[in-house]
Amino acid sequence: MAMISLVLILLVGGVIAALSERLSSNAPRWVALATIALTLGYLLAVMATMDDLQRLQASTPSDPATWLMHFKSPWIPAFGINLEMALDGISLLMVLLTLFLGAVAVSASWTDVDQHQGFFEANLLWTLAGVLGVFMAVDLLLFFVFWEVMLIPMYFMIAIWGHENRAYAAMKFFIFTQASGLLMLVATLGLVAAHREATGVFSFSYFDLLHTPMSETTAHWLMLGFFIAFVVKLPGFPFHTWLPDAHTQAPTAGSVILAGILLKTGAYGLIRFAVPLFPTAAIEFAPIALFLGVAGILYGAVLAFAQTDFKRLVAYSSVSHMGFILLGVYALNELALQGALMQMIAHGFSTAALFMIAGALQERLHSRDMRQMGGLWQAMPRMGAVAMFFVVASLGLPGLGNFVAEFLVLLGVFQVDRWIAVIAALGLITGAVYSLMLMQRAFHGEPNPRFENLQLNDFGAREMFTMAAMIVALVALGLYPQPILDTTQSSVLGLVEWIAQGVAQ
């Protein structure tokens, strides 16, 4: 029940935020912050009262009793659909990340959104609610519902508060994800049908469907349906083209949510569903997925380098980073999976921060074109320093979270396929190329003469506080990632064992 409450708090908070606009234009923001804080507080309170946190040490994917939380209540019994949610270490981390970045997004929207603030914050909270649902649902239909529904407020955020080309971007985003979602729906129903044929029981429950005997061909096709849906969201090469447009056109808070959280749902889906539901098929498919991952790393990096739009560059860098996640998931060993999870979190912070910087620049310069920038460090040293931090974070500087992630992924992949790891490692070089180019074009060089007419305010207290929180988070992830690794370890181990069993059968 606690898990449903989390979603409900956010939903209701959204409604209140929408209505509170009548009080003042700032009210919705405070409501949003309070809602997120309340959700977080509630979650922590529930965790605090739980006496079986040690379950984190022993979770098996197929047994809900070993999960941290599990909740099940009938929804559409005719089809065996339940309101079934469960929380393990991976979900917990993702939920925490979501709430954290949600607060960051509210901060990012503080001055960026100057009309219909109420509806904006409502959409933001509703998106968060949907994402939380995605991270906790273990009924496949419920998962699908959250999966699709979270996109609608996101669509609104891009379509209403986006930049000049928002119609195109919002539409592209929605169609890509929905069309691939349809494939997932078909695959889900196929899986359920297969399960029903084998057992006679109509069930959408993850824990039931994990034990679905099916022919190899069926498994391949169904796996592909899930895979495409998740890889589009991830996004993996060659399904990534919605992302640069969506990220570029979204308002800052939207980009933060998109890059920080929404992309992670794709990765989460791969780890939670696409792989364990079809272990054998996943292993046979792994080489292709690894190839796509590597292709994404390099392709994203090359394209990031070619961009002149600040946000587009960061967006392509996300494509590149997400390639590492794809690699990590399909290397199918503990090291790489932990790396992928780490990357999900670290990338969430680093990219969210870069998008916030992009948003701050857009607010001040009314442009995202890096040809219109240059030498900004002089006018805004704080922003420059912060940007420098996140740029080196995104190029994988050891000591920061992204490095831990990428290194673990490479380590894991190397054990599976050396050449893939070698090519993926090229991403470290190409990553440096575009990251430093970003720094050079925006902050270094001679100050652009155009700035003389502009009021260039350096980061203020609110922005610095937000940034500092993310800096601390990344440093902590980079120097002491063990708590995070421990949280997910049992789930990851369970998954690896599950696959090994599945293959053995």
Added chain:
Amino acid sequence: MSNAIGLVPLLPLLSSLLLMIFGARMTRPMITLLGVGSVGAAALATAALAMEFMANPQPIEITLWTWMKVANLTSGVAFYVDGLTLVMMSVITGVGFLIHLFSSEFMHQDASYARYFAYLNMFVCAMLVLVLADNLLLLYLGWEGVGVCSYLLVGFWYTDRANGRAARKAFIVTRIGDTAMALGLLLLFTELGTLDIQSMVGAANAKWQVGDSLPTLACLLLLAGAAGKSAQLPLHTWLPDAMAGPTPVSALIHAATMVTAGVYLIARTHGLFLLSPTAMTTVAIVGIATSLLAAVTALMQSDIKRILAYSTISQIGYMFLALGVGAWTAGIFHLMTHAFFKALLFLGSGAIIHCLHHEHNIFKMGGLRSRMPVTFWSFMIGSAALAALPMTSGFFSKDQILLQAYQQASIGPWLWLAGLLGALLTAVYSFRLVFIVFFGNAKTEPDREIGWAMAIPLTILCALSMVGGYFALPLAQVFPTASADHPAHWVEIVSIGVPLVGLAIAYGLYLGRQLSAPSWTTGVTGQALREFWFSGWGIDRLYDGLLVRPYDRLAALFSSEPVDRFYSAIVDVNQTLHQWLSSTQSGRMRWYIASMVFGLIALLGIAFNIAPGAL
């Protein structure tokens, strides 16, 4: 004391963080105190540590905390101190402190004074972590950390585009090496199951035989990393450009410490390299080739810092040669003496540049001997040590290297011969510099002589350059002992004599004018050759054409997002169909009826199986 090891990198780190956060609000003296003082304190702590170690020369290991523990990977933030580490720490904190002190005057006028010391302190911290690390992953952390600091400091004056370019080049070229090194780490971990250096070497020796291919591969990958960081062939091109940074930075990072990290890495993992004679030979060949190539290039340069930069590349080549022939101690010894005299030379050049309104061209200098006596003597001593004139510190270290190179099993004499040629060239170019800059007619007037904060470090470094050769390094336990037998006496005598010959040639060419350049050097071929050498054997241009421009072109090619064209095509198909179908909605009733009739006929067709079914 051993518990305070952590303090050594922590002090500069704290100082750096404080400067970053509060630097804008601090006064200059406070910044100086914090920036210079923290490194001074670290130096004192190092000295205390060294005392303790001398008393009880046992390696010290401490683990601060577990960094990550995933599957069979366990990596701690853990430090390992032995003689080698201590030598490195002493150089870093000692020379580092002097350079910090020097900087406090050199950079005093700069608007970003706090930022400068923040970066510099961060660098010292990262460098200390690099040498203290007990596992390769933590070493890699320091390794990349110094890379970033180098990037920040080379591009310190960021408003100039060229500086930014040089900084990026430095970072990216070294990153290429770093990536190879990371792959080496992956390979080593996958094969040996640990990244802890001591246990890894043990495991390697247990698992592999001398001459196996896997250790060779691993060592070559590590070598690539080392070559990147230490500016060796073929990844040396970044170092001359990196001179764009403030001169003290060049002294600290690009002469004394960071660039020798590669030497340290190979020395630290010598247990692995010993398993692979091939890798060892490669190290030696890379070293001597780089050394010669850079020496020739240095001879052609006119920018004072570029001369020193090529000289650095060349000297590190010697260190690699030493490592390659198994002269571990000699290599580290040369690392240390080189740190002294090269820091001296760089600081000296910094003093010149400082006093000569940022003039870099040696041909616009001259006659500075009398006007800047402190600097002159520093340069004299530094050049003498660099040229390895007898009794200077450089003499001892280089002599050892050449002698041990001669004894290398396979191609020893050839290495020795090449090394001699290098030594000759070194003497020529170093005294060419001295003669042109300090003798002859004054071309640019210095506006002042240096102040005490610059003079003291120079003086101390002069002293170290002179007496550094008598230091006994506590490396006996670290490295296997070198063979005791000495080569023939004539070898030793030739080795001693060659630098003197070089000095004579330089005197003849540039000061006394007794010699004139052979006639062919002024001809067309000579001119072309000089330009070729001046540009560093055209390697930059080669890379530009081979890597940089193709990458640019690739990016330009892809910038229109070819993948998206596929999706656009889908959209276009749908649009076209929409338009086409819309045009059928003509509003004409008879046309509508016709379509119904068509539909009826089609249905009849399907009903009679004329058309293939859809099911």
Added chain:
Amino acid sequence: MQELAVPLNHVLLVSSLLFCIGMLGLMMRRNIIFILMSLEVMLNASALAFIAAGAHWGQPDGQIMFMLILSVAAAEVAVGLGLVLQVQRRFKTLDMDNANRMRG
């Protein structure tokens, strides 16, 4: 079952022909009056087919259907003619090809 004087298939063929004629008229005529007439032909073709079939099976159902079709046709034409008047009044023509203001 009482056999028809004319084989069922022949009647059906005739009615099919009628139907086709009606349909062709519908497609080729532009005048709304003729269009309505063609419709009438088509409806009557089906009515004829019903009658023939009813006769074939010796059931009254066919004729009942015929009656129903007759009345339906009458109703359609009644409304149709009402509309024709309006068409003439508003468009000043009975050419249906002119009534194509809605398209796309």
Added chain:
Amino acid sequence: MTAQQFLALAPILSLSLTVIVLMTQTSIRRNPHLAWWITAVGLLITLWCAEYASGFTQQVTPLFKVDLWGLWFSALLVFAALVSLMLARDAFPAEGHRKEEFYLLLLLATLGAVVLAQACHIASLLLGMELMGIALYAMIAFPKDGSLPLEAAIKYLVLSACASAMLLFGFALVYAATGDLSYAGIGAKVGAAYVQNPVLVMTGSAMVLAGVSFKLSLAPFHMWTPDVYQGAPTTVTSFLATLSKGAMFIALTRFVIDGQLYHYPALLNALAALAMASMLIGNWLALRQTQIKRLLAYSSTAHIGYLLVILISLPQLAEGSQLAPLGRAAVSYYLAAYIVTTLAALSVVHMIGGEDDTDLDAYRGLFWRHPVQAATLSVAMLSLAGIPLTAGFIAKFYVIALSYDAQLWWLLGTLVVGSAIGIYYYLRVIFSMASAAQVTSSAGESQRGWRNPLAILLLLMVLGLGTLPQAFIDLASQF
């Protein structure tokens, strides 16, 4: 006929009675308000009758088969008529004194639809269809001004009559082959007849299909739809889009199932071809359409295509599948979802553009002007697009589940492609509402007090069907 049978026919009788009462009232003294109330009360009583009649389900004469399914649909259709009636309340101010006739026509058309839903005989099918059709011609042409309604009416009349002719000719051929006019009778005899004279059976069935396809606006018989939707007053469009389509689809389902025509793969192929063509062509046509009623017209083509997939899958599931009992529920659910959603959409369209069709530009900024209406239209569009939590999603869920079980891969693939295309234009409507208004004029927008409650009611129904479908499924399981 026994009393029981009369009671079973209660909805039809109640509607007929309302018609008579209304005619009497009109002939005594014209009063549009009173007439509206009479119609409304009559429809409400009919709703109650539909419930009441469920106690007396039986075959009533060879013409009607009163079963729960039919009654349920009758109620649904009457509900749709009620919503249309609500919309008609302040429609046609210019025709003020003639409005009673409109209500009368509306009642007659509803009666036709209800007859169609319960028909099990070709005669009653013909009667219902034509009763509805002829009333609709008049309703479309009802506005005095403007040439579009007239053009729409004449097109609908001619084309619909042509389709009726095809249908009737087809039935005549089937009758000639089988000698029976009731669905069940045809079903019983068609097997033997096919052996004897396959040409007759197949030609007949194909022509019947063609006729029905027209009424359902399946491609390539869809061409009238946009013109008529656009030209007809929005009130009538809502009637056309819901009652007419719904009743016809029920009739088709009954005919295909009771007539056991599914034994003939060729016919199923024909249905599949129609479905595929409709799903694709409908969506393609709607893609860049900016007139909202035309857009909904094309969308209806696509949706009936999806619905047809259920129909095709039903016979395939006959043996052994657990989904088989769900088949009828699926048709019920889909139709209910589609009707409610379309009503929701058209009620907003009616508020914005009155009886005329409007460009999407008129919807700009609707979110800030009329949030409730905008929310309703958004949810309706999302439902049409099949997004979860709306009725349209569960409907699509049914279609996919059934077609998966029936292994209709091609149809499934087309469905996915079609739905993906569909998202584009449904979202475009939402985007228009969310974008900033160019002009803040709300000239044509009627702001009567009942608009928001109606919108909220329909909104809740769409969401309710989507979020709590179990209640509906329980209900449908009785059929």
